[in-house]
Amino acid sequence: MSTPASREALVRRLRDERSGRAARIAGPFTPILLLVVWEVASRSGLLDARFFPPPTSIVGTFADLVAAGTLQTHALATLSRVGVGLVLGAVPGLLLGIALGAVPVLRALFGPIFASLLPIPKIAILPLLLLIFGLGEASKWVIVAIGVFFYVFYNTMGGVLQTQPIYFDVAKSSGAGRWRTWSTVALPAALPSVFTGLKLSVGGAFVIIAASEFVGSRTGIGYLIWSAWGTLSVAKMYVGIVTISLLGYLAGLLVGLLERRLVPWSRQ
Amino acid sequence: MSAPAIDLRGVWKGFHDARRDQTVIAVEDVSFSVGRGEFVCVLGPSGCGKSTLLRILAGLDRQDLGEVAVKGHASVVFQEHGVFPWLSVEDNVGYPLKVRGAGRAERRRRVGPLLELTGLTDFRGAYPHQLSGGMRQRTSVARALADDGEILLMDEPFGALDEQTRLVLQQELLRIWQDSGKSVVFITHSVDEALTLADRVLVMSARPGRILADVPVPFGRPRDILELRRDPRYGEITYELWRLLRQGAATASAGAVPTGPDASPASPAGPPGAPAGRGTPPSPPSEVRTP
Numbered sequence: 089m090s091t092p093a094s095r096e097a098l099v100r101r102l103r104d105e106r107s108g109r110a111a112r113i114a115g116p117f118t119p120i121l122l123l124v125v126w127e128v129a130s131r132s133g134l135l136d137a138r139f140f141p142p143p144t145s146i147v148g149t150f151a152d153l154v155a156a157g158t159l160q161t162h163a164l165a166t167l168s169r170v171g172v173g174l175v176l177g178a179v180p181g182l183l184l185g186i187a188l189g190a191v192p193v194l195r196a197l198f199g200p201i202f203a204s205l206l207p208i209p210k211i212a213i214l215p216l217l218l219l220i221f222g223l224g225e226a227s228k229w230v231i232v233a234i235g236v237f238f239y240v241f242y243n244t245m246g247g248v249l250q251t252q253p254i255y256f257d258v259a260k261s262s263g264a265g266r267w268r269t270w271s272t273v274a275l276p277a278a279l280p281s282v283f284t285g286l287k288l289s290v291g292g293a294f295v296i297i298a299a300s301e302f303v304g305s306r307t308g309i310g311y312l313i314w315s316a317w318g319t320l321s322v323a324k325m326y327v328g329i330v331t332i333s334l335l336g337y338l339a340g341l342l343v344g345l346l347e348r349r350l351v352p353w354s355r356q
Numbered sequence: 357m358s359a360p361a362i363d364l365r366g367v368w369k370g371f372h373d374a375r376r377d378q379t380v381i382a383v384e385d386v387s388f389s390v391g392r393g394e395f396v397c398v399l400g401p402s403g404c405g406k407s408t409l410l411r412i413l414a415g416l417d418r419q420d421l422g423e424v425a426v427k428g429h430a431s432v433v434f435q436e437h438g439v440f441p442w443l444s445v446e447d448n449v450g451y452p453l454k455v456r457g458a459g460r461a462e463r464r465r466r467v468g469p470l471l472e473l474t475g476l477t478d479f480r481g482a483y484p485h486q487l488s489g490g491m492r493q494r495t496s497v498a499r500a501l502a503d504d505g506e507i508l509l510m511d512e513p514f515g516a517l518d519e520q521t522r523l524v525l526q527q528e529l530l531r532i533w534q535d536s537g538k539s540v541v542f543i544t545h546s547v548d549e550a551l552t553l554a555d556r557v558l559v560m561s562a563r564p565g566r567i568l569a570d571v572p573v574p575f576g577r578p579r580d581i582l583e584l585r586r587d588p589r590y591g592e593i594t595y596e597l598w599r600l601l602r603q604g605a606a607t608a609s610a611g612a613v614p615t616g617p618d619a620s621p622a623s624p625a626g627p628p629g630a631p632a633g634r635g636t637p638p639s640p641p642s643e644v645r646t647p
Contacts, residue, residue: 252437254434254435254437254438255438255440257411257414257416257432257434257438258432258434258438258440258451259455260415260416261414261415261416261430261431261432261503262451262452262455262503263452263455263456264455268455272451272454272455273440276440276442276443277442279442351442352483353441353442353443353483353484353485
């Protein structure tokens with residue numbers, strides 16, 4: 089029988105019970121588990137400690153680099169390159185992705201150009217970019233932008249192509265012209281895919297920038313790792329690797345946060 | 357009677373499927389007119405070309421032959437997935453206004469009463485995925501009302517809803533329509549729905565879609581869609597419509613005309629009993645009177 093008391097109790101239980109809440113809170117911290125496993129494996133001799141020193145042993149090196157300000161300088165250099173490169177690549181990727189997705193003639197004409205450029209390993213054109221733009225920041229921005237462009241471009245175009253035709257019909261019957269249709273239908277319909285592209289881009293951008301900094305730079309986390317190899321400083325190498333993984337991870341979370349703000353309709 | 361809101365004369369529409377090299381005639385020699393303020397249902401089996409007909413009326417497709425006269429702007433209520441998932445209920449309803457450049461304040465002012473009319477006021481900020489199917493279709497109806505054409509075109513808007521929700525929305529639609537004075541063309545595959553709503557029912561055959569009959573519905577207005585079902589004429593007309601639909605299904609010749617090099621030319625103007633293409637069973641005797 090439903091008494092007011094039992095109904096109220098049920099209402100309270102349903103309100104407080106958020107399924108998977110614990111998992112959602114704990115989720116972002118699970119990479120720490122990886123470090124713990126590594127620590128144990130290294131100390132127990134399961135891993136060769138010369139190449140895989142226990143994480144706690146590199147904490148000292150980490151602290152030294154932070155105290156000297158070296159790590160922050162390098163991290164900032166890498167971050168700003170990734171940031172500028174992301175914007176430089178994502179904006180044209182988005183615009184061209186919508187244009188080629190929405191206009192079949194453009195897609196038929198120019199699609200093959202992008203398809204033929206896609207398989208080129210982006211790092212392979214770094215020497216060329218160094219010749220063109222020199223050793224400064226511009227060459228780093230451009231190589232990141234090229235990598236990002238393809239992720240965003242293809243995901244945006246795919247998103248537009250997958251849009252249900254009925255949405256375009258609604259726009260047309262409401263009297264929307266071409267630009268209105270793009271901005272009110274093609275763009276929002278593609279937005280979830282755009283964010284998939286952006287998430288892939290963040291990962292790809294850090295891969296590209298690290299490799300670029302190995303050879304073409306005297307700053308950045310990539311340079312830090314590369315120079316550590318020169319001095320056989322494994323601990324310093326790991327500081328660089330952990331830092332870049334942390335930066336990439338946080339940047340990914342940031343994009344996820346942005347997605348939840350801009351794509352509220354895909355939230356379950 | 358004043359000039360009709362919609363007038364079709366000998367309208368044809370076909371599609372060519374290049375991959376299978378087949379031409380499908382979706383709409384065959386359709387003529388009818390809809391008076392101002394009239395509620396007309398187009399009844400036919402799925403795939404009979406009735407949606408194509410509506411797209412032509414809406415200006416989303418062009419007929420291949422014939423003349424189409426639509427007096428004034430036509431607003432469309434689409435099948436169930438027509439609401440934008442990225443807009444709230446309020447913004448979905450205000451979309452046609454936004455497209456025409458109405459500012460936020462004006463949209464609010466004009467959308468408010470429509471939300472009230474369709475019972476959506478409490479859901480104005482919700483996104484479609486948070487709504488039931490019935491609520492989504494209310495949104496779609498409200499958006500067409502915001503579009504405010506003199507003509508309302510509805511493409512099986514309640515087809516995906518459960519029966520009880522459908523009855524509620526049908527009754528509401530009749531109430532809204534009667535106050536609006538709009539002319540309505542309502543596409544449906546449901547005999548009950550056609551009888552419940554329409555002044556006239558146009559029965560279409562299976563593909564290629566032709567108009568088999570133009571059946572007037574004798575029930576008065578305003579209608580109580582429940583009481584309607586007790587009227588003895590309800591059963592009679594239901595039977596008549598089903599009979600027409602069955603004939604339409606039986607006499608539909610092969611809608612797909614092979615267009616390969618050795619295919620004989622299609623004879624579109626032939627009577628329903630004309631010999632069909634190779635491999636199809638002989639047509640039944642021509643007991644059907646063309647409308």
